[in-house]
Amino acid sequence: MGDKHRVQFEPVDLEMEVDEDETVLDAAFRQGIALMHGCREGQCSACKSFLIDGDVQMARYSTFALADYESDEGYVLLCKTHANSDITVELINYDEEELRNAVPIQTVSARIASITALTSDIVSLKLQTGGRFTHRAGQYAEIRRPGSDVRRSFSMATTPGSPEVEFIIKKYPGGHFSGLLDSELKPGDPLTLTGPYGSCTLRASGEDDGRRVVCIAGGAGMAPILSLLRRLAETGSRRPVVFYYGARTPEDLFYLPEILALGERIRDFRFVPALSHVTEAPWGTLGVTGDLGLVTDVVDRNEPDLSEADCYLCGPPPMVDATIALLESKDVPTDRIHFDKFTTSVS
Template identity: 50%
Template sequence: MGEKHRVRFEPVGIEIEVDEDQTILRAAFEQGVQLMHGCKEGQCAACKSFVLEGDLDEIELDRYSTFALPDMEREEGQTLLCRAHAYDDLTIELLNYDEEVLRSGLPIRKGTVEVLANDPVTHDMRHLVVQQIAGEEIKYFPGQYMDFTVPDTGEVRSFSMANTPNRDKRFEFVIKIYPDGAFSQFLANRVKVGDRLEVEAPFGTCTLRENRTSDIVFVGGGAGMAPLLGLLRSLAERQVERRAVLYYGARTKADLCFEKELRALEDQIPGFRYVPALSEPDGDDWDGETGLITEVVRANEPDLEGKDAYVCGPPPMVDAAIALLTQRGMSEQNIFYDKFTTTGEPED
């Protein structure tokens, strides 16, 4: 362990202690401070912040993408908290934060889970169910994700929980199988019931804002189903009265999953609608929406002012959805999202 320094976050006035051997973001997680973040690998810029007080030479950055932090921005005092090591006391201005989430964070915990089920739900997605059997109890909010260590490699991959917190310490995931995926190929070819895996959680800020009562638009694709299903299940369990609609995009009818449950949720959540859409419906017996999911949203949502959105899926879909939602009047501050990638960022 290295020396410890104080890091203060403004404008919220929160202070944490940071060891030189850990990143500022990691230290915040361990102390239950839920800073905004995405990939945790210096790729997405979600944790970009500004150094208000402290010597920039006393901040060392692990490897990162200059797309996330261009050299000019770094010289001006901006930094990536997921890559930054503090070697002196600092004051950091948070450029992207949600005070409700920030102050309600849960400290991350490591543990061991045992596989209860590993079943296909489509030709290229698995429903993985595990139960924690060792370590401090991992608690989380619906919409958050868990890091899995790939055995024998040391690599870490991240997947969103599809279920709500429960006393049985069970966690459900919907995981896309990629041809070269480090974890997904391991899952497809080797993981069986009874296997044990090392995990760490919770991460992620795509959670329900409890102080909001506005209508919700959910937009998802692929394994983006996982966190959205967790959020919808939470609305149903707690009988939250917020009108909501889920727009979910797939290529063909065979790529849809959890159809029966989602239709049942239409009866359990007041005013909830499930709107699936197929981008390649040729040959399918399909009379529903067709086209890219963003185009389906465009056709059905002329005015989104005052509403909230949760967007989860591949980066191109997420970017297109955010652009559309803001064009239709939604405030960027009310758009919460997870971009699912195929490397060390959330691989879902």
């Protein structure tokens, strides 16, 4: 371990310890402080903050997440920042309630319970953890094979207290982890689970004031949204909820019966699938009515005013970026746009 320093966060009057060998974000995880974060790989800018005072060093990151001129001005990515002295950091994106109510990071041993194909390229991976893994609805975890350095992050579709932890994973040819789901991995195999991470969680303030929940997802981004819906149904929430889900064709839709069943348990619920690669509406055969086009276009047409909604997003990075731009154009406050954005790792 290296030298230890103090980190003072502004404007929330919060202080913690950091070791030189760990990033500021990892130190926060270790001490149960929920800083805003996304990919944890220096590529998404969710943890971008401003260095007020002190000496730091940043590991390699993408200039798409932090431009050179921003670095010159003093901005840093906390997932890549190592402190060389006591430092003071101004948080740009934060939720003070979330900061102080994090679920501590855990590493537990798990075994594969099942691998089930949901579409031609999306699978459900369920892990048995013996009930030893705690998380909040909407969060994600890191999966690693014992003896391997390959770690991949995936959102969880299950809710706290579920006997199994479910992940919905898109398979990519050559994917460091997903590429193993058709070949090497099988039920009974051991895996290591670390987490939970992510801030795409339900906010208590929204529950208190009845603010509408708007969920927007595509592909395997179904996972955290399904977790949120399951949690809203479990708790008997009375918040209005609409779920827009983008897919290419009807064959790319899955879990429709469960989504509709969850909708029966939520007082005011609407599910709108958006199909981007069909020319004729197939709704009669699906038992649900949606719309045609990219999910962002469907949201744009159906939601003239989102300024009073809590918005939850998950999907491929281009979809998430386009959706954030759309929501900002509709005057959704930044602190009501919740998302985690992942990158794809292939051989």
